[in-house]
Amino acid sequence: MTATATRPTDTPPDGALSHRQILTILSGLVLGMFLAALDQTIVSTAIKTIGNDLNDLSAQAWVTTAFLITSTIAAPLFGKLSDIYGRKRLFMLAIVIFVIGSALCGLAQSMYELAAFRAFQGIGAGGIMPLALAVIGDIIPPRERARYQGYMMAVFASASVLGPVLGGLLSGTDSFLGAAGWRWIFYINVPIAAFALVVIAKVLHLDHVRRERRIDWWGSVLLAVGLVPLLVVAEQGQSWGWASAGSFACYFTGAAGIALFIWVQHRMGDDALLPLRLFRSSTFSVASAQVTIIGMAMFGGLSVIPLYLQIVKGASPTKSGLLLLPLVAGLMLASLASGQLVARTGRYKIFPVVGSVLMVIGMGLLILIGADTPLWQTDIYMAVFGIGLGLNMQSLVLAMQNAVPAKDMGVASASSTFFRSIGGTLGTAIFLSVLFSLAGTKISHEYTKAASDPSFLAAAKAHPDQLTALHQHLGAGLDDTSFLNGLAKPLSHPFFAGFSAAGDVVFAIVAILLLGAIVLSTRLKEVPLRMVSGNQARSEAETAAAAASNAPRPAADAAGAGQDAAAGPATDDTAPRAGSGSDQARG
Template sequence: MTQTGPTHRQILVVMSGLMLGMFLAALDQTIVGTAIRTIADDLHGLSMQAWATTAYLVTATVSTPLYGKLSDIYGRKPWFTTAISVFVVGSLACTLVDTMGQLAAARALQGLGAGGLMSLALTIIADMVPPRERPRYQGYFLAVFGTSSVLGPVIGGFFAGQESILGITGWRWVFLVNVPIGALALVVVAKVLNVPHTRRDHRIDYWGAAFLCLAVVPLLLVAEQGRAWGWASPVSVLCYVLGAVGLVGFLLVERRMGDEALIPLRLFRTSTFAMTIVVGVILGVGMFGGISMIPQYLQIVRGYSPTDAGLMMLPMMLGIMTASITSGRLTAKTGRYKVFPIIGTALVVVSLLLFHGVEVDTPIWLVLAYMGLFGLGLGNCMNTLTVSAQNAVPFGDMGVATASVTFFRQLGGTLGVAVFLSLLFSTVADNIARAFRAASADPGFQAALADPRCARTPRTPRSSRRWRPAGTGACWTTRRSC
């Protein structure tokens, strides 16, 4: 792109629509988590709640590279508007469900739209601005991602805690809120997004997409359900075998398709692109794993409500925003960006090691400081890794390259979250029971249990109860008593 391209003002106008679309996908990754238990209770499907999450992750993950390829062939705008439309329809379908099975199907439809929102937004900006300026604008997208990581749990907890809003069950607003935002994004994108595109006649790699599904879906399922099935159970082993067959089939098909492949293997011959993919997978595991574990610590260990836990993620959001915008501006000014993922990765590793030492009595300000450090690391990595991959490939492969980075990062994140949560919930019940047995001999603990003020009453909302130390013992507390 030469200097005769769009002005800064024109780019910002286009970005308003792109950021709305990305906000939809980023928000949905976090808003459902705090409300899923309430949803499962209301739909009488507690044992099936994991499927609602898995269905979304599977379709969002496998559709990401397909959007990239189709946009390279037919243009960005039609497929970005398609992604928004499918996401909005899926969100509306989620609002109308009556069973957890229906919710899983609606979430799968929603995921089909989400797969194109993030990757295409980053690709469109890459089409509009030269490589040196891209980090400056892509940093704003990461700020949207960071904001959603805070707002999601807060909004999800708020809606889940309401009996009804305007005559509609509270938790249904978790999905219904996407409809007006998506409609606004469609209007803005249709009006302002005019990216020139030269049509190229290519074949669509349907077989590659099919084998990619066969490779990814069983692995995601076993990562999500392995704790319940048993990691060595016949069902889990079948998933491993199907995943291996799918991977081999995908590689063979991609090799045969050449430049027409869903993810052209020739891209991996470029060391920069290959290294970006590897680091992206590792970063995805740490990033999404950390983002999912921190709220669990705040709620399970420290006893904060989902809403409070969401608000306490603010330091991480500020860290992501600060680092992403700063690194983007420095890259635009100096033209150098390789140092930022190195610094970012180091900060992520250090912050995760610090989190490893966090205990129940660790000062909360120290936990918040670790969150800020973690956010700074993420902000330095995510932006520059995408730019590195885009700069390493020909302009005609921009869409598939960006989608590939997003795909592998999300794949790593999905596997990381599933495994981390499985490890957490396979040990937390026994750890809590062991802690209660150890505390039962404490006279202060017995006195606290006998105190009628500390009794948990049926009228106390779930979101307002939490376990905390009180005086010489510990008790169930509400915001108004004990």
């Protein structure tokens, strides 16, 4: 392997940047991350409007699935390529792909066109999020990095929650500047992403270290072969049937693809898309597992809570998004506060531990909500869950980055995004499947209990037409709950109570799952945070290498070095270790 480096003329010799320079760069990174995270969820509340406008509501699932699949698979590929070719050009390429994909989505004339363009857009989104974190790792030392990554994680989570709100607002507008309101869900990305592109082009100057390595194309292909069937069945399994022939074909293909992917990663060594040596670090392995669990809880929980607010509390999609603001506020405050504390103390392990405990408590409290629970209580429970989530997010990313050498910063950052996306997809699919599988039984049980309730009997007698409509809709499934708005309260209340009970079961499962996050967080090894950034570490290493090559060596030493070289490289157990050198190699 060979490496060449070029240093921008306006970069300080030691690779350090001023606080003002960091904030300027951060503005471009945050804009890109905000848009990429926003587009993961913004379509969810607009999809029915889009399907009706394009006359193909049956194909709606592929619009969200296509984006999810390509963004998940693109993340590790962009991370690895950025370690080889440099962050800036890959980050700008990701933004360009995202902008083009957004514009094409706005122009789509059919649902299948929109799904294809969303897949293309997802490639860019999959690069934006991990590379933004990797750039921060390049320019800021780990101890100070926590402060800035706290901002970014708060933006990411806030965008994920605010997406449905904006989607509902824009899709509810019939026309704006001659285009249907839903098309502006995608058009609005174009100027904002273009501005982020200009900012990055002008202010982001990183040392470019070109490493001549093989590109793991086979790993990329096999990762797609392994993940695409599993992500598809995760999204479509409920409608297909989890034991159907199509689902089993996806299980088999996915398992075979992942097995072959792991084999190829072993064969590729350091050139692998996801080098297996990284998992020899217990910190990296434990943090990866915990990120996956947190992703399942975050996206799984966020998929059930809005349904409770919409169906049981009667909130519109837009209002249900606004009602999640206590969760967002807790998350942002915790993420920012933990970043400040890590920067001051240099300790980070305590935050995933406390955060996981608070997430369990928050989910445990959400088990208590029912049809008659006042919203202020639900707000408190969501805030507790949000605080726990905020304490976890940036701390785990920091742990993963700090556990690997600076040369693997892109892979480590991409891994956090990758495992969180995998967890989120699985969590959403599994928990929604459990919710709707149980809802029918729970609702029927509540109506059986209500059959002896005097108020229910009186309402049924007074409104026989409503009772007939209720039986008809219950027999047709839960695809449309709008009929509940026209029922007398005693007739609709058992439905709300049954749906709440099904949601409580999901919250209980999530709480049990999060117990695993507590166990993992206690096993997370706290590696001391380095005081130099990735750029500074490379700069110091280059300076040391140049000084060593220019220093005169005695003949005896030169001969001894030659004998050592002939004997082969020293192993990790016999090679001398220098603490400062080891610290500088990690960023």
